[in-house]
Amino acid sequence: MWSEVATILKYSSLNIARSSNxxxxxxxxxxxxxxxxxxxxxxxxxxxxxxxVFFISMMKNQxxxxxxxxxxxxxxxLGELLVSPWLFIGTIVFLASAAPGMTxxxxxxxxxxxxxxLPVRRSSIVMVKNLEILPYYSMGLxxxxxxxxxxxxxxxxxxxxxxxxxxxxxxxxxxxALSAFLASVLNVFMGRMVARRIATMAYFASIMLLVFAYxxxxxxxxxxxxxxxxxxxxxxxxxxxFPYSWFLRALVGRHFWWISSGITLLFVYGAARxxxxxxxxxxxSHVKKGSFLARNRAxxxxxxxxxxxxxxxxxxxxxxxxxxxAMIFLLQREATAASFFYVQLTAIxxxxxxxxxxxxxxxIWPVPMTFPVTMxxxxxxxxxxxxxxxxxxxxxxxxxxxxxxxxxxWMGLFIPIVVLIIFSSTLLGAWIFLRRPNRPVKGxxxxxxxxxxxVQGITLLWTFSTLGxxxxxxxxxxxxxxxxxxxxxxxxxSSMIYFVIKTSRKMRGFNL
Amino acid sequence: xxxxxxxxxxxxxxxxxxGIDLKVLPGEIYGFLGPNGAGKTTTIRMLxxxxxxxxxxxxxxxxxxxxxxxxxxxxxxxxxxxxxxYENLKGREFLEFIMDIFKCPRSETLxxxxxxxxxxxxxxLDNFAGEYSHGMKQKLMVISVLMxxxxxxxxxxxxxxxxxxxxxxxxLLLRKYADEGxxxxxxxxxxxxxxKMCDRIGIINEGLLIAEGxxxxxxxxxxxxxxxxxxxxxxxxxxxxxxxxxQAL
Numbered sequence: 001m002w003s004e005v006a007t008i009l010k011y012s013s014l015n016i017a018r019s020s021n022x023x024x025x026x027x028x029x030x031x032x033x034x035x036x037x038x039x040x041x042x043x044x045x046x047x048x049x050x051x052x053v054f055f056i057s058m059m060k061n062q063x064x065x066x067x068x069x070x071x072x073x074x075x076x077x078l079g080e081l082l083v084s085p086w087l088f089i090g091t092i093v094f095l096a097s098a099a100p101g102m103t104x105x106x107x108x109x110x111x112x113x114x115x116x117x118l119p120v121r122r123s124s125i126v127m128v129k130n131l132e133i134l135p136y137y138s139m140g141l142x143x144x145x146x147x148x149x150x151x152x153x154x155x156x157x158x159x160x161x162x163x164x165x166x167x168x169x170x171x172x173x174x175x176x177a178l179s180a181f182l183a184s185v186l187n188v189f190m191g192r193m194v195a196r197r198i199a200t201m202a203y204f205a206s207i208m209l210l211v212f213a214y215x216x217x218x219x220x221x222x223x224x225x226x227x228x229x230x231x232x233x234x235x236x237x238x239x240x241x242f243p244y245s246w247f248l249r250a251l252v253g254r255h256f257w258w259i260s261s262g263i264t265l266l267f268v269y270g271a272a273r274x275x276x277x278x279x280x281x282x283x284x285s286h287v288k289k290g291s292f293l294a295r296n297r298a299x300x301x302x303x304x305x306x307x308x309x310x311x312x313x314x315x316x317x318x319x320x321x322x323x324x325x326a327m328i329f330l331l332q333r334e335a336t337a338a339s340f341f342y343v344q345l346t347a348i349x350x351x352x353x354x355x356x357x358x359x360x361x362x363x364i365w366p367v368p369m370t371f372p373v374t375m376x377x378x379x380x381x382x383x384x385x386x387x388x389x390x391x392x393x394x395x396x397x398x399x400x401x402x403x404x405x406x407x408x409x410w411m412g413l414f415i416p417i418v419v420l421i422i423f424s425s426t427l428l429g430a431w432i433f434l435r436r437p438n439r440p441v442k443g444x445x446x447x448x449x450x451x452x453x454x455v456q457g458i459t460l461l462w463t464f465s466t467l468g469x470x471x472x473x474x475x476x477x478x479x480x481x482x483x484x485x486x487x488x489x490x491x492x493x494s495s496m497i498y499f500v501i502k503t504s505r506k507m508r509g510f511n512l
Numbered sequence: 513x514x515x516x517x518x519x520x521x522x523x524x525x526x527x528x529x530x531g532i533d534l535k536v537l538p539g540e541i542y543g544f545l546g547p548n549g550a551g552k553t554t555t556i557r558m559l560x561x562x563x564x565x566x567x568x569x570x571x572x573x574x575x576x577x578x579x580x581x582x583x584x585x586x587x588x589x590x591x592x593x594x595x596x597x598y599e600n601l602k603g604r605e606f607l608e609f610i611m612d613i614f615k616c617p618r619s620e621t622l623x624x625x626x627x628x629x630x631x632x633x634x635x636x637l638d639n640f641a642g643e644y645s646h647g648m649k650q651k652l653m654v655i656s657v658l659m660x661x662x663x664x665x666x667x668x669x670x671x672x673x674x675x676x677x678x679x680x681x682x683x684l685l686l687r688k689y690a691d692e693g694x695x696x697x698x699x700x701x702x703x704x705x706x707x708k709m710c711d712r713i714g715i716i717n718e719g720l721l722i723a724e725g726x727x728x729x730x731x732x733x734x735x736x737x738x739x740x741x742x743x744x745x746x747x748x749x750x751x752x753x754x755x756x757x758x759q760a761l
Contacts, residue, residue, distance in 0.1 A: 290604050290638050292622055300612035304601070311600040364596035369562035371613050372586035 004124040044138035052146040067154040083147035084237035087244035094140030101133035102183035167247040174264040177271035201313045305381045318349040335406035347459035350386045351429025357382035362441045391419045424496040425459045465492035519568035528554040530719035541696040543710030551719040552699045589657035593668040595649035599642030625659040647673040667698040707741040
């Protein structure tokens, strides 16, 4: 079975790598399997290693006894309590991403029909299809593996790391089996588009959850002074109702390994049986019957783009992420930092948003060229919509902060500067995209690494040289800082205006 | 009416279309045939304004493409070789978008649309286009053009993916529209379709229009006396040595 999986995955990963716009490197051609796992797991591994190293180094100075200290009346060790939130979130993230991911990738992949004609086992096809969606649940893995490894380390040193890894691996098997069952159920009533949207949203939500948890969950637990709250909390988090706690118990020696492993094995066997008998049939989502509007509406391209924006999880994520990030700072009552980081992220994302909106037209190329509108009428909404959306959110954010008194009134003057930054960034994204219109657009990333760095570099420069410079110039009282306060913003604003005028002219005469 | 004069398209050093002249009159169904890579789709894209010619002139309904592109696009309908639709739009939303962008008179278009949906068996307008099969997309694409009843219709391989009933209905509808004065330009690999439907046929090979005329006129070009379009086509495009290949296999 594994040789079949490796052969199919080798070619499917080559296909995926080539359909994305990532610059091909020789490794992906020569070692497609290795590069597949490297590509899809690198972010999770970096997160996982960071969390593991951070916790081990943080707790190393404390005595190991503290970590293994059993909280009176609960039977739960402090170590278990510390890692259980990660497992709790990791499990939710995994199930929320993997099950819908499997639904759309397994039951409605365009190549499944072809794969079924090959002399390979059905279970091999299922395995490949599950591995293909690795990026979706990789963030779940980034939370689950460190939790067991950290607990194992503080329990039994370096050997504990291995045992912790093993526990994570078995738990992963259980999660996979549960996801497969869930996917089979979801397939009954969920169409491909809905499943794909949920899977992508869950993936992005997991990143947000990770950022949130990293900032808030752990400090809250360690800072709590209420014994009752702690007891209640530990009872919930390490409840045997959550399968992750079985392996936690096994790791700390309060539970037999064979029980948890046995149950896992049963589930995996059941899921494997299920997967070898799957029908791979296409399911249609249940839909409400609609009706046509009786009259034509104005601005059809704007309406269509807004609808597509609303339905594209990646675009929604890019609208939501700066707000979530700002909220993290707001929870710490850091209003200036909240607005500054919102603008920074927005500046980067607005360029990408316009490129992703443009991508929608290129995905159905040359159909848009048959529409009776100019190229300008097709491109303009992709610049206007992100600019208006991000600017409106920023204006509301500033007004709210002014209203609750977390921001000084003069900072309201930043609004027009921010609108200019967002507009310039959006235009920059669109311009970079249209410079190479025959780029591959089927992958999730529309820009090459160099283009991403270009967008990030230029937009960050604009943000730092305006908002950053003004804030720093005011915060410092040194005579030298007048340069930052006045000169840098003037130069930056002038450069943005120049860029907007010049690029708008270029794009006016643009044709494909 | 469709008119092309000295139409040339170069992609770098490669010349895909090497000077095509053609004229299709109102009420006519013109079949544009050629082997794979002959330049059919490139030509149709230049005629529909989706690709700029390297040189030459295109006139549709008497208007020059380089001068009145938008006006021309509003008057024509195009069914491309691949039915591509925004995946995150439902069929109904896509059709509404088409009605809005082409500024179609709503009530007239809607009544025609409901008839077309019934005829083609389209009952999936509330599903997302991303969930459609090739055939379902093709039907939607055909309907989105026919509901507007444009004066000039371009179809690139329109029967691919359609079931027998839908293909038959499409063929009859195109004939009806042509009889009512529409100009129809279509490419197809199904030579029986071209033989039965088209009033005139043009054959393109390696970017050149090598033969043009009614079926009878094309028959006269055959040195080997071929009568049916398939043999005629293979002879004219230099692909006639099929028997030898079959023997060798």
